[in-house]
Amino acid sequence: MSEGKIKTVDRATEELIEKAVKENIKTVFSRSEEVKPCPIGIEESCCKICAMGPCRLPRTKKDTKKDRIGVCGATIDTVVARNFARKVAAGVAAHCDHAREVAETFLKTAQGEAQGFTIKDEVKLLAVALDFNIEVEGRDINDIAIELGEKVLREFGKQKGELVYVNKAPKKRQEIWRRYAVVPRGIDREVVEVMHRTHMGVDQDYRHILLQTTRCALADGWGGSMISTDLQDIMFGTPVPVLGSINLGVLKEDEVNMVVHGHEPLLPELLVTASREPEIRKLAEKVGAKGINLAGMCCSANEVLMRHGIPCAGNFLQQELAIITGAVELMTVDVQCEMQGLMGVAECFHTKLITTSDRAKIEGAEHIEFHPENGLDTARRILRLAIENYPNRRHAVYIPNHKQDTVVGFSHETINYLLGGLFRASYRPLNDNIINGRIRGVAGVVGCNNVRTPHDSGHLTMIKELIKNDVLVLTTGCAAMACGKAGLLTPEAAKEYAGSGLQEVCEAVGIPPVLHMGACVDNSRILVAATAMVKEGGLGDDLSDLPAAGAAPEWMSEKALAIGHYFVASGIFTVFGTTWPTLGSDRVTEHLFKDYEDMFKGMWAYEPDPVKAAHLMIEHIDKKRKALGIDKARERVLFDMAMRRALG
């Protein structure tokens, strides 16, 4: 591996990359040097949807004005728009298939057929039931839950009408969506229609393709992702602030280490339950371990961290490194963001790699399928395998001595509670502090890690710049974990990193300047929190009026594009870093970056420099403040009686 190039800003990661190099173990960091990005693919100037191609249509240096057209006559604009649409649809499919699995398990839980699962949060159940127009008065909770489960599952196969959650958005936003006919009808239908329209010889107007892409993305943000978040909250509890610890240093040399990696929190929840059973703990002692140390990786980590305080071993680019410690007995993987390279690394150690979803296998890994009917038994079986594997450690264990305390679990309900208490819960204090200028605005910084950007550096540089400028940051996914490792998710961080206005508010409320709101499906929590801000009043009557912006500085997955696109379609200015997948077509890029502002009042931007990107967001926030008339500090005037009389 080449020397000198910075690969990460995280010390634990750096130490384990060095160990991997020394021991000649291939990781994502070494592979990224052997495989360079394809110069045509990076700007999506290649069409391979029919067998007359693939048609490679890169820009030529000699004749930049030359039309770039495929064998069938498809223009570069059509090709790039189709590729973008398919990426968004894949991201939507990922979140929504996660939602389907959760909804099916939820219904089985309500019917008493899911082992180990219960309805934990009745308040949330009642709220979601009301969203779905279900009568709740005098009814048993399981009865309500069965009706809710059935209605939610219908959202996937619905052919006409509108998704139920669309009604949660501000009224003005709903009108914009209806004006452009992008209100999603049914979740699966929108994904299927993107795939159909981008088939050879169907939709060949890039603007029309992008409208369906928008409808599809909205089926994620105001559909699948929101369903996942809400039903998971009902089954496992709505997150409240909890203290946890994060980074590879959470692994323990003298305990059985088991890492849960992936996205669906169903099996991880049962692993938490089972790992606390006295019999399982006794088994661990029997093999000479001091206990069982369950740790999370990626969004599964976010889920169990924010609900149980289970330690988080790290984010996306740290998955192989956890195994390289030599201390991991077993890693479970379900769906999304699991590198096939895990298997090769696991083979170098004693680590068992277990795939658990019927939708995802990895060649060479053991497959133990999770089904809700016998979920708890499966969890116990996997834990026993981990315990039995403890005596098989064959390498010297090296666990970096780096971990950080972190406060997580800021659901939109909890933010509402923290701002106003139980009986006066309200977003009013937040809105007031935005209006008076202590808080300049709000930013959602979310998304993945990408090995083409130094690990965690994009997130941290951008977020530090934002909070320094009094922008409150809401975060999810791998971005949230980067913040946790760097100490930004503690109330004390406000004093060290935030501007004076944001610092005052954080100190008064007792919150960090960066709020951890969960996993990547939980970006729906940000939409709901932003909607509450609009509905509370004083900051306009649409999401696009808010002094707010979004970003994913280290994005890499198709899910990130789906998230970004539903944020844009919801009226939020959204900046992506690292790379941008429509640069092959000026017209498609211009449409998404400029025309979308006229149409949806939200638009995309691309800026790989995280400081410049933060400044783009701040400029946008300031533009919105000006439009609201809150851009200038106003002198406070105390009215005397004569002035009051003059008012009348």
Add this chain to the structure above:
Amino acid sequence: MANYMYEEKEGFDGKKKKVLSGTFDEGKPDTRYDWKEKLATREERIKYLKTALRYWYSNEWYGSEKNKQGG
């Protein structure tokens, strides 16, 4: 009062002021604080939805969106 900590900060007039510092308990919490547990009955839970989450579950709120609709 004797146990309170104070720190020095600069006031609006530029002069140094002695202000009350953090009043939180030392140490780290070992349990999560689930504020929803305070809502013990179905009635209380529904009431909470109609007040705290009034934006969606009640007609009694006065945001700018609502005012423009004449609500």
